[in-house]
Amino acid sequence: MKLFKAGAAAAVSVVLALTATACGGSSDKASDSGASGGAKKDKIVIGIKFDQPGLGLKNPDGKFTGFDVDVATYVAKELGYQPNQIEFKQAVSAERENLIANGDVKLVVATYTINDKRKAKVDFAGPYFKAHQDMLVRADDTSITKAEDLNKKKLCSVTGSTSAQNIKTKLAPDADLREYPGYSECLTGLENKAVDALTTDNSILAGFAAQEKNKGKFKLVGLNLSDEPYGIGLKKGDKDLQTKVNAALKKMVEDGSWQKSVDANFGPAGYKAEPAPQITEGS
Template sequence: MKVLKAGAAVATAVVLALTATACGGGDKKDGAGDTGASGGTKSDKIAIGIKFDQPGLGLKTPDGKFEGFDVDVATYVAKELGYQPDQIEWKQAVSAERENLISNGDVKFIAATYSINDKRKAKVDFAGPYFLAHQDLLVRADDSSITKVEDLNKKKLCSVTGSTSAQNVKKDLAPEADLQQLPGYSECLTGLENKAVDALTTDDSILAGYAAQEKNKGKFKLVGLKMSNENYGIGLKKGDKELQTKINTALKKMVADGSWDAAVKKNLGPANYKNEPAPQITEGS
C-alpha cells in the first residue's frame, strides 16, 4: 500500500507540473522585450513611451485615455508594425528618463517631443524626423507689444524650472528679460492669463497644444518666431536597424496618405498653428 501511495503521489506531482507548464509557458510578457519589430499576434502587446502632460501632443485625460499628435503618430506606426490600438501599452516618458526607458527595454520606441541631437544619439537611435518645431513665444491674444524676441527686455518671461529654452533667451537674445521659472507650463499659462507674466517660451508645438485646449481658445497667440530648430524623432534601441527602417517606412506612408497632415490639424490647428511641412527622413539613411 505504501508503494502504491508513493506512486500515486509522484503521478499527481507530474500532472500538476505539466498543467502549470501548459498554463504559463505560452504567456507573453506585456512589455517591449517580447514584441518583434515585424509586429505580433493578437495576444502580443507593444510598449510605447509618450508624454502624459502635453496637451495636443501627448496627454493622458482624466478618463484614462490618451490623445495628441505624438499619440496619433505612434498609433499609426504601431499599426504598420502589426499592432492594433488595444495592443498598445502607453508608458510615461519623462524627458530625463527617455534614454533609460529605451536602453532598459521598458519600451519599444518613444514618441514624446524627442528632439534629435548628437548627445542623445550617442545613447539611442532615432527614426524620422517626423516633425519640425521651433522655439517660440506665447503671449496674450490682445498683446501687440511683443513681436520680436528683443521686446522681452524689461518684461517677465516664464518657462518651466530647468528649461534650456528660457535660458537661451535670457543669455543670448533678451538679457534684460525678467525670467520667471515655475514648476509647469500650466502655472505659466495661469500667470500669462492673469498678467503676472508677459510671455511663455518653449517649442511652438507645445505652446500650440496648450493654446488649443478648449478652456484656452481665444486667450493666447503664438508670436511666430523661429528661435531654434527642433526635429522630433522616434527614439529606439541603439543598433536596431530593422525597427528603424520599418518606422521610417511607416512615417513616409503616414505623410503620403494624408494622415500626418490630418493629425496636425486635429491636434494643433485650433491654435492657428502654422506648422512646417513634414520633414525629410534623415535618420538611418
C-alpha cells in the same frame, strides 16, 4: 492501464501548454522590436506627453488624443500592436532619455527634438514633424514682439527643454528664466502674471491657445527662433527598430494618414504645419 496512460499523457500536455503560455508573455522591458516569428507580443510601452493639447493629452476620461498619439498608434500598428496593446507612459521632458535607457519605454513620441546632445544618449527615427520655437504671451501684452524684449522679464519653460536656454544664451541673456515641471504650470503662471512669456515650439503653444478655456487669453508672438525636427526616440544601437519605425513613418505620409492627423489636431487652431520632413535618421 491504457486508459490511465492516455489520461496521464493528456494531463501532461495541458501542464506543458500552460507552462509555455506563462513563459511566453513579454515584459515592458523586452528587447523585441515588435511581432516576431508570427507571435504577437502582449503590449508596447510608448512615452508621450500627457499635458500638450493637440499633440499628447490625457483627457479626464483617461483617453489620449493628439498628433503624437496618432503617430505612436500608427507606428505601433506597423510593429504588430493593436491600440489595446499600447500602454502610454508619461514622458516629461527631463526624463525622456532615462525612460529609454532604462527600458521603461520602447519608444518616445513626445515633441522630442532631434539634436546632437540627445543623440549621444539615444537614437532617433524620423523626423516626422518640423516645428519652430515661438513665444506665447497674454493677449493684451504689446511689450513683447521679439526675443530681445524678454530681457528683465520673466520667461517660463519646462525643465529639460532646450527652448528657454536658446533664448537665455543667444537672444536675451538678462531674461529671468523660470523652469516649471510642465507646460500647464507655465500657462497658469502666464495667466496669473507670475511670468511674462512662455516659450517652446509653436505647435505646442498653438494647441494650448486653441483650447476652449484659453480662447482669447493668449497669443503667439509669431517668431521662428529655431527649427525643431521631432523624432521618435529609441534605445541607442537598436538599428532594426529604427529601420522599422522609419518605414512606418514613410507609410503614414504616403497613405495620407499623416496629413489627416495634422488637419484634425492643428487645423482648429489655425496653425499651418509644414509638409512632412524628409527622414534623415538612420540613413
